[in-house]
Amino acid sequence: xxxxxxxxxxxxxxxxxxxxxxxxxxxxxxxxxxxxxxxxxxxxxxxxxxxxxxxxxxxxxxxxxxxxxxxxxxxxxxxxxxxxxxxxxxxxxxxxxxxxxxxxxxxxxxxxxxxxxxxxxxxxxxxxxxxxxxxxxxxxxxxxxxxxxxxxxxxxxxxxxxxxxxxxxxxxxxxxxxxxxxxxxxxxxxxxxxxxxxxxxxxxxxxxxxxxxxxxxxxxxxxxxxxxxxxxxxxxxxxxxxxxxxxxxxxxxxxx
Amino acid sequence: xxxxxxxxxxxxxxxxxxxxxxxxxxxxxxxxxxxxxxxxxxxxxxxxxxxxxxxxxxxxxxxxxxxxxxxxxxxxxxxxxxxxxxxxxxxxxxxxxxxxxxxxxxxxxxxxxxxxxxxxxxxxxxxxxxxxxxxxxxxxxxxxxxxxxxxxxxxxxxxxxxxxxxxxxxxxxxxxxxxxxxxxxxxxxxxxxxxxxxxxxxxxxxxxxxxxxxxxxxxxxxxxxxxxxxxxxxxxxxxxxxxxxxxxxxxxxxxxxxxxxxxxxxxxxxxxxxxxxxxxxxxxxxxxxxxxxxxxxxxxxxxxxxxxxxxxxxxxxxxxxxxxxxxxxxxxxxxxxxxxxxxxxxx
Numbered sequence: 001x002x003x004x005x006x007x008x009x010x011x012x013x014x015x016x017x018x019x020x021x022x023x024x025x026x027x028x029x030x031x032x033x034x035x036x037x038x039x040x041x042x043x044x045x046x047x048x049x050x051x052x053x054x055x056x057x058x059x060x061x062x063x064x065x066x067x068x069x070x071x072x073x074x075x076x077x078x079x080x081x082x083x084x085x086x087x088x089x090x091x092x093x094x095x096x097x098x099x100x101x102x103x104x105x106x107x108x109x110x111x112x113x114x115x116x117x118x119x120x121x122x123x124x125x126x127x128x129x130x131x132x133x134x135x136x137x138x139x140x141x142x143x144x145x146x147x148x149x150x151x152x153x154x155x156x157x158x159x160x161x162x163x164x165x166x167x168x169x170x171x172x173x174x175x176x177x178x179x180x181x182x183x184x185x186x187x188x189x190x191x192x193x194x195x196x197x198x199x200x201x202x203x204x205x206x207x208x209x210x211x212x213x214x215x216x217x218x219x220x221x222x223x224x225x226x227x228x229x230x231x232x233x234x235x236x237x238x239x240x241x242x243x244x245x246x247x248x249x250x251x252x253x254x255x256x
Numbered sequence: 257x258x259x260x261x262x263x264x265x266x267x268x269x270x271x272x273x274x275x276x277x278x279x280x281x282x283x284x285x286x287x288x289x290x291x292x293x294x295x296x297x298x299x300x301x302x303x304x305x306x307x308x309x310x311x312x313x314x315x316x317x318x319x320x321x322x323x324x325x326x327x328x329x330x331x332x333x334x335x336x337x338x339x340x341x342x343x344x345x346x347x348x349x350x351x352x353x354x355x356x357x358x359x360x361x362x363x364x365x366x367x368x369x370x371x372x373x374x375x376x377x378x379x380x381x382x383x384x385x386x387x388x389x390x391x392x393x394x395x396x397x398x399x400x401x402x403x404x405x406x407x408x409x410x411x412x413x414x415x416x417x418x419x420x421x422x423x424x425x426x427x428x429x430x431x432x433x434x435x436x437x438x439x440x441x442x443x444x445x446x447x448x449x450x451x452x453x454x455x456x457x458x459x460x461x462x463x464x465x466x467x468x469x470x471x472x473x474x475x476x477x478x479x480x481x482x483x484x485x486x487x488x489x490x491x492x493x494x495x496x497x498x499x500x501x502x503x504x505x506x507x508x509x510x511x512x513x514x515x516x517x518x519x520x521x522x523x524x525x526x527x528x529x530x531x532x533x534x535x536x537x538x539x540x541x542x543x544x545x546x547x548x549x550x551x552x553x554x555x556x557x558x559x560x561x562x563x564x565x566x567x568x569x570x571x572x573x574x575x576x577x578x579x580x581x582x583x584x585x586x587x588x589x590x591x592x593x594x595x596x597x598x599x600x601x602x603x
Contacts, residue, residue, distance in 0.1 A: 055509065055516040058486070060458050067484075076484045079466075080511055104511050107486060113512060136477075 015048050024050055059109025065150075066106050072146030077136040078103045084130035084140035090123045097123045099130055099140045102147050111154060114147075118158050122148055168195050174243075178236055181229040186214070258283055258328075259599040262349055262362040264337060264538065267295020268581050269573025270368030271319040272588030273595070278328040280596055285360060286323065286331045287351055289534075293320045293331065295370050297581065300394040303401035305581060306438075306445040307472050315581065332358075340541050345568060345602040363599030364568045366591045367542065367552065368584075371574040372532030374424030374432070376525045382423060383495040384525060389414075389503050390495055392423070392525040393442050400449060407522055409501060413454060414521035418505050419443045419461045420492050425528035426464070434549050436528030436578040441472040443526045444479045451483035459485045460520075462492050462507060490516075495523060529578040544569055551577045562591040568602075570595045 015021055015029040030049040035042050066072035084099040091097050097120045105114045114121070124144035131141045152159055172191045176183060193202050201207065214220040229235070259282045263274045266288035274284045292298060294316045297305075302312040323329050335353030342348075347362045376384035376392050384390050388409040391399075399405050407414050421443060425436040440463070447459040459479075466487065468476040479485040490507040498504035502519035509516055531550035539546040544564040547553040552575045555563040564571050572591035573584035 053515065055514055056518065058458075058460065058488075058518055060486075063484075063486075077481050079480065079487065080489065101512065108488070108509075110512070113514070136481075 015050075017048060018050070028053060055110065055112070057109075059111070062109030062111065062150075063107055066146055069146050069149070071139075071142040071149075072106070074136075074138045075103065075106060075143065075146075078107065078138045078140075078143075079136060080104055081135065083133050083135060084138070087129045087133045089127050089129060090125060094120050094123055096120045099124070099144060103138065103140065103143055106143075106147065106150070114151070115155060115158065118151055118155055119162050121151055122163065124148075168192075178239055181232040181235065186219075259363045259596070259603070260285070260361065261595050261599060262287065262337070262347070262360075262365045263368060264365065265295065265368035265370055265573070265575070266290075266293040266323070266331070267368060267370045267573060267584065268297065268316065268319065269370070269575075269584040269588035269591070270295070270366065271316075271323050272585045273366045273368060273572055273592040274329050275319060275322045276589055276592040277596060278323075280592075282328060282596060282599070284329045285351065285362070286329055287335050287337055288331060288333055289336055291334045293323060293333075296373070300373070301398045301401040303397060304445070304449065306441050307475055309445070309449075315585075319585075337538075337541060340543075347568065363602060364570065364595040365542070366570045366572055366588075366595050367538055367544070367564065367575055368572040368588065368591070369534045369538050369552075369575045370532075370584075371529040371551075371578065372534075374430075374436075374527040374530050376423050376527045379424060379427075379430050381494050382420070382492070382523075382525055383503070387495070387497060387503050389501075389521065390523045390525065392527040393439065393446065394527070396446055396524050397442075400446070405450070405454065414457055416458045416520050417450065417460070417522045417524060418492075418518070418520045419447060419459065419524045419526060420505070421461065421463045421466070421526045422491065423525040423527045424530070432528060432530065432549070434578065435467060437467070437469075438578060438580050439526035439528055440467045441475060441580075443524070444468060444472075444475045444485070446524065447485045448475065448479050448483050451479075451485060459483070460518075461485060461487045462490060462505065463487055464489070464491050529574060531575070535575060538575075542566065542569055544571075549577070551575060560594075562587055562594055568598050570598075 014026060014031060015024065018024060018029070028051045030051055032047045033043065035047045063075065066075050080100060082100045085091050088097070088099060096117060102114070102117065102121060124141065126141055128141045131139045134140055169192055172188065172195060176188060176191070190202065193199065211220065261277055261282050261284055263270050263277070263284055263286045266286055270286065271293060274286045277284050290299065297312050297316045298320070304310065305312050305315060323331065332351050332353050335351055337349050338352035338357065339350035340347065343361060347365055349360060349362060351358045351360065373392070373394050376382050382390060384392065389407050391408065406412060421440055424430055425432055425434065425439065443461060447461060450457060451459055466476060480487065488509065490510045492505045492507045494506040496504045496506065498519035502521060503523050504517050504519045505523060506515070506517045508514070531552070535550055535552055536546055538544070539552060544566050545553040552564065552571055554561045554571055554576050555565050561576060562570055562572055570591040572587040573579060579587070
């Protein structure tokens with residue numbers, strides 16, 4: 001009778017038989033519909049396995065790969081003091097963005113751990129405060145670049161699905177660089193707002209305050225006077241050529 | 257008439273004290289328990305010394321040569337002070353050796369009985385002596401000295417080696433709460449040596465704090481920046497056997513908050529220093545104080561670290577606490593100066 005009851009019980013959740021289920025991450029639970037071990041059929045409630053969370057390898061080849069790149073050449077120097085994370089401008093906004101930990105994961109080749117941070121690993125804004133303060137001259141800012149490249153290489157699918165490049169913002173950004181040769185954050189912000197139809201917010205409370213402040217300290221006028229770098233025409237041509245080539249290659253690869 | 261001074265212990269501190277006193281024209285009786293001079297560095301065949309990697313022979317060998325070349329030093333090998341009495345401001349000591357006992361009166365005494373390497377077998381979690389591939393820093397030092405750096409289990413060169421710091425130090429469980437001062441630097445030095453001679457072999461150092469104090473820090477930086485030695489934060493709680501004849505270090509990566517069980521070809525334990533059985537022995541024989549760590553206690557650790565609580569008995573080297581060879585040599589000279597002053601004053 002009791003057996004029948006069990007059989008009729010619907011399997012609702014992954015690993016629902018596990019006591020203290022909340023302590024175990026979904027991806028660490030393995031359930032097979034039909035499982036035979038050493039000739040014994042263990043299908044049913046005995047087919048639930050918890051994968052060990054223990055790290056069982058330091059993969060040094062990964063470290064060697066990073067070390068060969070220009071941005072990551074100083075990875076061997078890091079002694080994990082945390083000065084980079086402490087000085088980081090991004091960490092206060094995204095606590096999961098931790099340059100110190102990312103460097104450590106790269107040192108030990110811990111891709112399993114690194115994979116959990118694909119969504120935030122790209123957040124470095126390149127302010128270089130960490131590189132300026134690093135006592136060992138590791139250059140963590142550029143290490144984050146190396147990290148981005150690594151993630152792109154090892155987890156192309158996740159990058160594709162988890163990170164979506166905002167094509168509109170990219171277009172605005174490119175236009176500004178090609179058109180002016182300079183990046184102006186106020187202008188970037190305004191055009192991005194305009195293009196995404198958030199014009200109302202442009203004259204919101206915060207923006208009004210910012211405009212007033214900028215008018216007072218003179219920054220507003222320097223924006224208006226934003227000129228082009230000397231002889232920008234030829235540089236612009238080079239960039240356009242490069243982008244064109246890049247497009248051709250990409251299209252070629254995609255078989256377009 | 258020249259002074260008579262007794263020096264107990266023929267390691268770096270005792271040797272330097274004896275050599276300096278001899279140069280002052282003092283008659284020195286150097287009592288050594290082993291059949292050779294040089295103390296632990298000689299006994300365990302240290303090869304290169306930190307921080308400048310100079311051959312240990314340049315230092316220890318030089319001192320032994322000076323002490324043995326005669327002068328005013330009489331060396332008593334394989335001998336000990338079997339009886340010790342105060343005689344006014346002087347001391348009567350019986351020196352017992354294989355050839356018999358000799359009673360002599362000394363104006364002052366220098367104790368330089370040194371330290372003992374912590375025996376890692378006492379701490380079962382490290383599986384020392386259980387697995388052939390678990391060795392300690394003194395074993396590795398001898399291997400390097402004999403140009404025989406291979407896995408003890410199969411005689412093949414290792415590809416992945418772990419150094420574990422603070423073995424027998426900073427651990428209430430084994431009864432030693434102090435830091436042994438030199439093991440970090442020795443381990444880092446050995447990792448550099450290993451990577452220099454065997455670049456194929458990866459080196460990992462498991463640490464809680466790395467205490468390569470002063471300019472020894474240079475070695476630590478060099479190990480990371482020039483030799484890619486990887487440091488991993490976390491103490492090892494267990495060493496077990498692993499697949500393919502490996503030894504597995506079980507620990508917690510405290511920076512990522514995750515447990516690990518990593519197989520290695522060889523594990524090197526940075527065993528610390530202890531006062532050894534000789535410290536309480538000499539303490540009761542000479543009537544000088546022992547401290548709570550099992551080393552001899554100086555009268556004042558800051559003002560007179562080379563004086564014992566008994567006037568006329570001086571201390572030098574690692575018998576008062578973990579010390580680098582250079583510090584022991586310095587203390588030998590300091591104790592010699594003080595012992596000489598005491599002897600001359602009470603002539």
